[in-house]
Amino acid sequence: MMVPLRHLLVTAFILFFSFSAHAASSTELNATVHEALKNLYSKSSAAQSLGRKARGILVFPKVLKGGLVIGGEYGEGALLQGGKIQSYYNIISASIGFQLGAQVRSQVVMFMTQQALNDFVNSEGWEAGVDGSIAIAEFGAGEAIDTKTAKAPIIGFISDNKGLMYNLTLEGSKITKIEK
Numbered sequence: 001m002m003v004p005l006r007h008l009l010v011t012a013f014i015l016f017f018s019f020s021a022h023a024a025s026s027t028e029l030n031a032t033v034h035e036a037l038k039n040l041y042s043k044s045s046a047a048q049s050l051g052r053k054a055r056g057i058l059v060f061p062k063v064l065k066g067g068l069v070i071g072g073e074y075g076e077g078a079l080l081q082g083g084k085i086q087s088y089y090n091i092i093s094a095s096i097g098f099q100l101g102a103q104v105r106s107q108v109v110m111f112m113t114q115q116a117l118n119d120f121v122n123s124e125g126w127e128a129g130v131d132g133s134i135a136i137a138e139f140g141a142g143e144a145i146d147t148k149t150a151k152a153p154i155i156g157f158i159s160d161n162k163g164l165m166y167n168l169t170l171e172g173s174k175i176t177k178i179e180k
Helices: 005-017 026-043 045-053 114-121
Strands: 056-081 084-111 154-160 163-165 174-178
Touching: 026 045, 026 056, 026 084, 026 154, 045 084, 056 114, 084 114
Parallel strands: none
Antiparallel strands: 056 084, 084 154, 084 174, 154 163
16 A cells, blocks of 8 residues: 555654644643734734634644655644634644755634635545635735735634744645544
């Protein structure tokens, strides 16, 4: 039986970075999810406005991304509806090519339509760019989000401790429901 390269990369990434990874308890994860969302809203009133309209918000407060030729990312988060945590998820992706370094970032995905949220919740494992396209928020003058992005059914925000990050992607990231 042939194992796909993607699975080998993911396994290598998890093993390589497992010394840094710490699976948070549900109590710890709940606190960091709410804190990450609060931090996003403090950096962007536009994100806060969209958050009020979202049908569901998926928050990954700490996603470790790194690599040394083989790279990837991993993080755990939660889906909020009406400000309350409904379920827990992990995000994982892998890549191969010239890369060196590590980064920790926060990722927030807002499901703006009920259909987009239903498609996500009812999936057996959701892959960004395949099962749904995520419009990454880019800001213009006065911190306004691009009009096209603001109308997208799924909007993503990526930030680190230095602020919101731009021109990044979540495409190819696999998001799977987990138990906590």
